[in-house]
Amino acid sequence: MVIKVFFPQCCNRADSGLLVGRWLAGYDSAVVLAVIHYPFIPSTVKQYIQQVQSRSGVQLSVLGSWSLPAEGDMESFLRDLSSIFPQRRWLQISRQTGKTGFSCSVLNTERKNSLFQIPVKKEQKREDREEREEEEEREDESDQKVIFIHYEQRKVMLSQLHRDESEGADPNPEPTSELTQMFESVSRSQALFFLDKYDEGPVKSTHWQSEGREASIVVELCKQGAVPVCSVVSAVLHLLTSLCSLRMFHVFPLPFVWSKLSTCVQLSFRTERLKKLFSTATAPDHMTFMRKSNTFVSVLLDVALGLLLMSWLYRDDHISSIANALVPAADHVAKELKGLLQWLMGAPAGLKMNRALDQVLGRFFLYHIHLWISYIHLMSPFVESLLWYGGLSAALGLSMAVSLLSDMIALLTFHIYCFYVYGARLYCMKVYGLSSLWRLFRGKKWNVLRQRVDSCSYDLDQLFIGTLLFTILLFLLPTTALYYLVFTLLRLVVVVVQGVLHLTVDFINSFPLFSVGLRVCRPYTLADGVKFRVLCDEPGTCLHLLMEINPLKLSSVVRTYRSPNDSRRKDSWAALINKLFIGELVYPWKHKAEKTD
Structure with a gap:
């Protein structure tokens, strides 16, 4: 064994x-956590272990004895301690002179105690009984082989072993594997590592902090001041949430407008994250701690980047330059749109269009451009003030400024969105009309109640009217499809720009920056497993292996600790192409729970 x-x-x-x-x-495995030095009082050691066990919740015990080669006279004394600290197995480990490895003998204390309970006859001598004990111990040592696995206690203490997905899906939360139990034992034994050699305690011990505990005055001050700061910030956030939940802010159409503005969505998302960050309700576990740390670091970086953007905007009068260039840019876009509409009202690419419908649609869209340019020129005196006050939102973070930029792009391109909606609705109506009339020719109809296509018989008048309408819609479809195609491409350009901005905001909100930095600076803290290599295999000593921690992959770190942010609607490419083909409106800002028209 x-x-x-x-x-x-x-x-x-x-x-x-x-x-x-x-x-x-x-498992036939033991984890050594510390060495208690001589001199000691056995009763004091037992009391100390019970205190540590009650604070940590780990079943600690005395595994055996440890002796150096220069202190060989204490080996017999430490061997006799197995009767004071009863264990099923007693490990007697000692170093040998001139060798790197250890020698270890395993004593079966249960068999030893059973020998003392056997009644001895009067004529049996004491020497016979001692010989029998030695023979039993030699048999035990010959049957048992010991392998030492050396580990760096500090790294194991500070690391978090990530289980496999199959193990993580197990409803039983208790650790079952040998390696998991070993990591759990070291990480939960913090109470055993509080005493160092400079402290006056009941015992003297050696462990990973025996040379002096790792501490920082700044960290301790932050811990002391974190609780009142979290309480104050949490109270302020709850007050703001209560004010925003008043009935006056839920009158239509205010909730509809707030749900469509990226700035309001980002502000609500940031408020919820800050409430979770400064919450002190329960002691956080590893995942909660990592999520809060990632949120804290991402918020700090977001605010720092926002302040840098503010310093650039309000320096050298950049806001005035942007405001002065905004109105000419809008005029240039309007001029290009007018040229595009005039091209469509003629013979675009040599195509033969329905002239009457072409003229009606062209003049309709030209009138919308005229209205939009008039609105831009009416608002031009206030553009610089709006940009100046809007730039202050960067103090809340770069993500807030990017969300505000996305809303500004949506407002400045509202006329393109209107063109897209008009063209899509007209095209969709004709597509559905043609599909319905096509079913009429085949003797079928759409059953609204059962949501299926059923057979139907039509009379001659119905077939004649259906043929007439089908012909009209079919010959008007190319003109409508051309306008729909052009304005859909313009709308997709705007959607792509907004999508890049939304991805930037989502990246800032959900990217686990703290976890990635921890993986780069201290890779052992996020362990994916361990590997072993032979450390010492000298004759006359036990086999010694060195356990090294395999760090978690960066992709796994991002996937594991990435903050959930599934507020955006995610459609497949096939569904998107199908919507564009049949003329359904594409709303990139809609949530998953909502349905498109």
Whole structure:
């Protein structure tokens, strides 16, 4: 039988004493967490272990003894301690002179205790009983082989082992694998690592913080001031949420307008994230801590980039330059649209169009351009003021400024959206009319109640009127389709620009910057598994392996810790092309729960 002992590298040169750790449930493996040095009082050691066990929740015990080659006279003393600290197995580990590896003997204390309970006859001598004990111990040592797995306790303590998806889907939250139990034992034994060699405590021990605990005055001050700051910010956010939930803000059409403005959506999303960030209701687990850390770092970076944008906007009078260039740009776009409409009202690309319908549609769209240019010139004196006050939104973050830019683009291109809606509705009406009349020729109709196509018989008058309407719609379709195609392409250009802005905002909101930085700077903190390599295989000693942590892949880090942000509607390319082909309106801002018309 092979026994695996996870031994911390910080204890390789520790003074003689007792090994404190735990046996892993269901495995012949032991995790050594610390070495308690001699001199000590056994009752004090037991009381100290019980206190640590009550605070950490880990079943700790004395696994055996540890002795250095220079202190060989203590080996017999430490061996006798197995009767004071009862265990099923007692590990007696010692270093050998001139060798790097350890030697380990495993004592079966249950068999030893059973030997003492056997009634001994008067004529049996004490020497016979001792010989029998030695023979039993030699048999145990010959049957058991020990493998030492050295691990860096600090890295294991600060790391988080990520389970496989199959294991994570297990409804049983208790760790089952040997490696998971080992990582859980080290990470939950923080109470055992509080004492170092400079503290006056009941015992002296060696562990990863025995040379002095890692601490920072700045970190401790932040921890002390985090609770009142979180309480104040949380109260302010709840007050703002309560004010926004008043009935006066829910009168139609205010909720409809707020749901369509990217700035309002981003402001609501930022408020909810800040409420979760400054919430102190429960102690966070690993995933909650990482989500809050990612949110905190992303908000800080977002605000820093927003302040940089503000410093550029309000320096060297850039806002005035943008405002002065905005109206000429709108006039240039309107001029190009007029030229495009005049080209469509003639013979575009040599195509023969229906002249009457072509003239009606062209004049209709030209009148809309005239109205829009008049509106732009009417608002031109206020453009600089709007940009000046709108630039202040960058103080809330770059994402807020980008959302405001997306809304401004939507307002400035509203006439293109109107053209697209008019053309799409007219084209869709003709497509559905042609499909319905085509079913009439085949003797079928659409059953509205059962949502299916049924057979139907038509009389001669119905067929004549259907043929007449089908011919009219068919010959008017190319003119309508051409206008629909042109304005759909213009609308798609605007949608692509807005989509890039929305992707930028989503990237800022959901990208796990803290997790990626932790993976780059401290890759051992996010563990995907471990690997072993032979550390020492000397004759006369046990096999020694070194356990190294495999860091989690960057793609897995992004996928695991990415903040959920599924507010945008996500359609497949096939569904999008189908909508464009039949003339249905494409709303990129609609949520998944909503339905398009």
